[in-house]
Amino acid sequence: MNSILRKSYNLTRHAGRKWLSLSTRLSSEQDIVHFPDNADIKIPVYAASPNETIETQRSRLLYQSRKRGMLENDLILSTFAAAQLNKMTKQQLDAYDKLINTARNDWDIYYWVTGKESTPKEFDTDIMEMLKEHVKKSKGMRIKQPDLP
16 A cells, blocks of 8 residues: 555534644545545545454543543543443444544534434444433533543
């Protein structure tokens, strides 16, 4: 595979506006999709790690749940991950992985789990239901991230 250095774009929606930030990563042309509203914007495609052990996947997802770049999701996802990751099956871990690592932005995830927007069919899974239930039950208790084990 011929790899080249590309700029990848992270889109964030805030108060109805779209903000654009740049990050650099090594990728190939097959790893890039174009943003629907602007063909010049390229977004990396989500790719699962097939050789990753379940323990490594849980550790990675725990870290990624804590470091979202948006405090609201840091708190929601980190408390959810601390409570649920060790109980999840491989299929559930894969669905959670896809949810938090697909080329979507954090505001979308936040709006879906809080019920502000309807969840797209591809993410309307048992994991999303677990997240929504977690948000309902833990209101007011998400003031800090849980300690790492």
